[in-house]
Amino acid sequence: MSTIISGKLKERCEGLCELCATDQATTAFAVSPKNNDVIENEVAICDKCLSVIEGAETGDHWQCLGGSIWNAETSVQALSYRILFGLKENEWANDILTSVELDEATIDWAVSAYKKADVHVDSNGTPLESGDTIVLTQQLNVKGANFMAPKGTIVRKIRLVPDNTDQIEGKVNDQTIVILTKFVRKSV
Secondary structure (H helix, E strand, O other), rough: EEEEEEEEHHHHHHHHHOOOOOOEEEEEEOOOOOOOHHHHHEEEEOHHHHHHOOOOHHHHOHHHHHHHHHOHHHHHHHHHHHHHHHHHOOOHHHHHHOOOOHHHHHHHHHHHOOOOOOOOOOOOOOOOOOOOOOEOOOOEOOOOOEEEEEOOOEEEOOOOOOOOOOEEEEEEEEEEEEHHHHHHHEEE
């Protein structure tokens, strides 16, 4: 998210882009997932850097990040690291990344854009949601109970296990059981 540059941010960057340090800063760029609510989440960038961030061809433009990654501002470090991380297949970008030691929280902030949310999926790779109906794809021996859940058993209103994408919960024979997602298929 970007906005017009504020007075405090303009003062901090002395009017220059905090990434390339060559052009006039025109935009306050919030480093996601944070927003523009405080200056510590923003980076003052120029029109050229903004257009490259938004998908224009990069060429060698980002080699300027070799300087900005050393900036004292955490938001500038995080954005520089994020861009370089996306280009790490290039030797020059990887060299810059390995030359700097940033705080772990800054690195987590930087790479958060590349992390995928944990998603529960069935045996076919179809995403599952709480409340879905599933069908067992094989017979399951229910541990702790004295019954087998046969292949083809329909389980309604499943619940996702929050800390384990390989497991869901559902009721079979009026008992709530944990079921491995690799043994289910989402019912349509």
